[in-house]
Amino acid sequence: MNAVEIDLDHRNAWAETGVKAGDYTKATGEQGLATGFGDTPKVGVGGITLSGGIGFLVRKHGLTIDDVLAAEVVTADGQLVKVDEKNHPDLFWALRGGGGNYGVVTRLLFRLHEIDEVLGGMLMLPASADVISGLIAAAEAAPKELSIIANIAKAPPVPFVPAEYHGKPIVIAPMVYAGDVEAGERAIAPIRAVAAPLADTVRPIRYPEIQRA
Ligand SMILES: Cc1cc2nc3c(=O)[nH]c(=O)nc-3n(C[C@H](O)[C@H](O)[C@H](O)COP(=O)(O)OP(=O)(O)OC[C@H]3O[C@@H](n4cnc5c(N)ncnc54)[C@H](O)[C@@H]3O)c2cc1C
Secondary structure (H helix, E strand, O other): OOOEEEEOOOOEEEEEOOOEHHHHHHHHHOOOEEOOOOOOOOOEHHHHHHOOOOOOOHHHHOOHHHHEEEEEEEOOOOOEEEEEOOOOHHHHHHHOOOOOOOOEEEEEEEEOEEOOEEEEEEEEEEOOHHHHHHHHHHHHHOOOOEEEOOEEEEEOOOOOOOHHHEOOEEEEEEEEEOOOHHHHHHHHHHHHOOOOOOEEOOEEEEHHHHHHO
């Protein structure tokens, strides 16, 4: 169950819940459109959506559930029902954040946004208390187009991270500026100024590619 049906006139898409976030984003990206999922292409749209969904478009467009317009659900008594704001509104409310507790969701109708080229990539920073609090302050002050996901983890032994940081805590911060690339460069400048990055892959990139990365 991995079909994606895009309706360009209404700017939305029905997705069967077996489709992976990356495959959905690739299909809609061919039309220059996107729905925000997480930072990983391999999660299923069913699982990420039913638990909320925080990703690269969260500050501009909200959680994944904010873009859910309708769903088809098999309820515990075996009925297939369509739910939206008007039909079974209580079930529609519960699905948006309630996880898998309310039935088996077979299809979801998502709103699509015009998103094609963005400024995106990843900064790796040393994970000191000053850097982490500086990053949070700069991220909060940034325009809504910029969403950053900051992970704190031990640096992997990869060639582009200086050897003295391997195995030490660092901040791995993938980010997307979902707007004009030049404005994005200005928005990301204060983030880059928090500390000299250990690695910096932020560049103009098509949205499906950063989601796949
Ligand atoms: C590497 C990695 C990165 C991640 N990054 C992010 C991120 O950036 N942002 C974010 O928000 N989340 C992120 N997550 C969390 C992810 O969204 C959840 O783990 C999500 O539940 C995965 O869904 P799944 O369908 O792949 O997994 P599954 O294990 O198949 O589903 C998880 C649960 O969701 C329910 N469920 C799934 N499909 C249905 C359905 N069709 N009907 C009813 N219930 C259903 C079930 O309760 C199921 O147990 C990440 C997870 C991983 C592993």
